[in-house]
Amino acid sequence: MRDLSARLKDCAVNTATLGFQATIEEVIDAVARAGFGGIAPWRREVEGKDIGAIARQIRAAGLGVPGYCRSTYIPAADKAAFEQNIEANRRAITDAAELGARSFVMVVGGLPAGSKDIAGARAQVAEGTALLLDHGKAHGVRIALEPLHPVYAADRSCLSLLSEALAMCEAIEGTVNEPWLGVCIDVYHVWWDPGLRQAIARAGAARRILGFHVCDWLVPTEDVLNDRGMMGDGVIDVPKIRRDVEAAGYEGFVEVEIFSAGNWWKRPIAETLSVCRERFATAT
């Protein structure tokens, strides 16, 4: 396992961690100044701006872009809305290419309004992902399905298990040497899964691990969406999961992503980045 205390260049900051308090331009500077090697921006910070200029600033700062966050939810109540969702994702993938992102992160969406058909939602996700994979290949951007914790199954992601995401990858792309479709593994979503270790090994063997996100699960959790913890402050054995991910062959960025309305988002960006740096070294 890599010694992250000596390899801050292997660590990336997902900008959501900083609570969107500053412009993307300011955040790029702050992340680079703090010594990190990568940044993962969100569409809300980028869309409507001069993306070429943002991409140049990121490159000039010496930062890599592990992923671009994140997809428009795919499942829809009718075909026209489904097509709109796919089209919005195609535009975002084009932007991801311009940003130099290694992957486009897919949070796939839950049940369409009024629906109880989770199998149907998953079928829409598979259909939509196949379409977006073609667009990603054409633009040089890999597609990373991110299974989300089952607590979000109804409203954010009908894709919950890592094993399920891998099965979808294989069903869509088949077995290939250089996959364009893979998974983003976030410890918050998968730490509890008794099949996690096996699924990580399978993902690594298929070369499908496209991203690795860290944070922590707090006890108690005040809010399952926006009360995530800094590595070391919760109950996830993050180093154990990282060891498995790296043993499976993953050599990409370790990316911190913390949604924390009540704590980290209220702190100055420089302070949060400083604590991230320390916790990468001591608790990741």
Next chain:
Amino acid sequence: MRDLSARLKDCAVNTATLGFQATIEEVIDAVARAGFGGIAPWRREVEGKDIGAIARQIRAAGLGVPGYCRSTYIPAADKAAFEQNIEANRRAITDAAELGARSFVMVVGGLPAGSKDIAGARAQVAEGTALLLDHGKAHGVRIALEPLHPVYAADRSCLSLLSEALAMCEAIEGTVNEPWLGVCIDVYHVWWDPGLRQAIARAGAARRILGFHVCDWLVPTEDVLNDRGMMGDGVIDVPKIRRDVEAAGYEGFVEVEIFSAGNWWKRPIAETLSVCRERFATAT
């Protein structure tokens, strides 16, 4: 699938649904008067009382007892505390026998304080369950492992998946014709699982389905513990899951269990029972 509108005697009420507003004696009368066939009481209503008298009242009212809720959490920080947890459960199983309960419902517990070792917690659960199974057999009470939604993995149940619970049953008891160890399936905890249908079939084939709980997952959910919905008010396709459970051979009670601090627990017991009766017929 059974037509519950014509078979209210196959329907049971878990007393938690009524918010513990009344004594168990009053609740037994209310549930029987409303026409249900079963009642599942909680230890907090029973312990310290004359259990024989409660059991006689339940029998005289013509009610069955699908399960007795619920186990003391098993995983502990040290051996002495573990033994105390097992001993508390042994006493509860003895009470379950006196109540005539068909099963003792096990909510197994999460991580001991300060621990990040979920595999270790699961090992404690397996060890403790084996001990309790012996006690259950000796007293004629089946042990029902209830996998809980992964949102509770840290603090309430390190056992999350139905497939995981079944694997534990088989590891402990082996393959037997008349198992004493099985599972309680609650739609709230497992509805999102892409492997649910397969796991239900497997549980049924092994004759290990000892209980079936219904309620609904609300969108949005205000509180993942105490904001559960009445069948039909959320996104779970309850009839679909019941069809699978009954196709797998389950013929026991369909039991409503709703934790709802903000809604159902505030209503008069008779009103909640009346709505349960209607929703068993129309949305279960």
